[in-house]
Amino acid sequence: MSVGIRYDWQIEEIQAIHDLPLLELVYQAASTHRQYHNPQQIQVCKLISIKTGACPEDCSYCAQSSRYKTEVKPQALLEKETVLNIAQEAKASGISRVCMGAAWREVKDNSQFDRVLDMVKDVTDMGLEVCCTLGMLTDSQAKKLEAAGLYAYNHNLDTSPEYYSTIITTRTYGDRLKTIDNVRQTNVTVCSGGILGLGESVEDRVSMLHTLANLNPHPESVPINILSQVEGTPLENQPDVPIWDVVRMIATARMIMPSSDVRLSAGRARLSQVEQAFCFMAGANSIFSSDDGKMLTVTTPCPGYDADREMLDLLGLEMRPPFQRGEKVATPLVEVR
Ligand code: SAM
Numbered sequence: 001m002s003v004g005i006r007y008d009w010q011i012e013e014i015q016a017i018h019d020l021p022l023l024e025l026v027y028q029a030a031s032t033h034r035q036y037h038n039p040q041q042i043q044v045c046k047l048i049s050i051k052t053g054a055c056p057e058d059c060s061y062c063a064q065s066s067r068y069k070t071e072v073k074p075q076a077l078l079e080k081e082t083v084l085n086i087a088q089e090a091k092a093s094g095i096s097r098v099c100m101g102a103a104w105r106e107v108k109d110n111s112q113f114d115r116v117l118d119m120v121k122d123v124t125d126m127g128l129e130v131c132c133t134l135g136m137l138t139d140s141q142a143k144k145l146e147a148a149g150l151y152a153y154n155h156n157l158d159t160s161p162e163y164y165s166t167i168i169t170t171r172t173y174g175d176r177l178k179t180i181d182n183v184r185q186t187n188v189t190v191c192s193g194g195i196l197g198l199g200e201s202v203e204d205r206v207s208m209l210h211t212l213a214n215l216n217p218h219p220e221s222v223p224i225n226i227l228s229q230v231e232g233t234p235l236e237n238q239p240d241v242p243i244w245d246v247v248r249m250i251a252t253a254r255m256i257m258p259s260s261d262v263r264l265s266a267g268r269a270r271l272s273q274v275e276q277a278f279c280f281m282a283g284a285n286s287i288f289s290s291d292d293g294k295m296l297t298v299t300t301p302c303p304g305y306d307a308d309r310e311m312l313d314l315l316g317l318e319m320r321p322p323f324q325r326g327e328k329v330a331t332p333l334v335e336v337r
């Protein structure tokens, strides 16, 4: 079944796709994936935490909120040279996108933002896709990032509009959507997704996908994070998300936002190669990889460059070069008569 690109999804339609018999869902998602993407390619991204911890927000899952006592040590904004060195190493390992994250509630128009703009310029000049995730943005700040050459801005919805205030009280769903809209008014691409394992219901997951899939255009990139339970946060005792829930979520996202990149993000480190292969079959085509063993902070492990290269080789997959999103049409490896 080919669904085409639509922005008028009904909750019931998304729920029906999500609830298909599992292998039927994976088959349909894999077929859709092949129509819009080269299924041999995976985008590999490197996260850099340019400013860590001491965040005033109260996101219940987050190791960087100042409200919770976690093992994260706050770190001021990194020097540009440090960031450029990490980006250079990532580039040498074949990584195509660098995502710079700051534990800020929102961007302020000050010298720190000017320093980030400078980093964006220089990393972009290295020939890498640059993504930033800096919290809320005004329209003029989004335009400044665009002028600096930014390729993508990450701002997750995290969960459904209904469940949001259970997880975060210091900002609203509307605030999140406003920043996404401010980015949308520029040529910067949008990266927005969520987290599984916050104690949400299946209806909440479907409702989040409904919000994402009715954005016009769809976010070019949709990260699916699996909660990393961080000691000291209110969600430290949440149970692990079953792998089949992850596969269903990825496959449903793939079906309803067929041209978007779907990223298997936080929580990948605890998945086996077989589990990850299932996620790729279901339509995930992007991952984070790291040579320092962590996503943004020490609380959330991330597989390393070498292990990931080995896995991709084993699965017959390759790393997608920068700026080639959705450009290549798959050619079958073997002609099937
Ligand atoms: N402060 C910015 C913001 O909130 O947009 C950017 C950084 S924040 C760490 C980016 C995203 O990482 C969050 O929206 C959330 O989806 C994800 N994240 C943070 N902590 C996580 C955790 N413990 N497990 C899974 N995902 C997490």
Ligand code: DTB
Pocket: 047, 063, 064, 099, 101, 133, 154, 156, 193, 223, 224, 225, 228, 265, 266, 294, 295, 296, 297, 298, 299, 300
């Ligand atoms: C996203 O959706 N996942 C990344 C990135 N965007 C910024 C972050 C994953 C969670 C990192 C939690 C930690 O390392 O503490």
Ligand code: SF4
Pocket: 055, 056, 057, 058, 059, 062, 063, 064, 065, 102, 103, 104, 105, 135
């Ligand atoms: Fe701050 Fe972002 Fe963590 Fe929320 S998710 S506490 S805004 S760093």
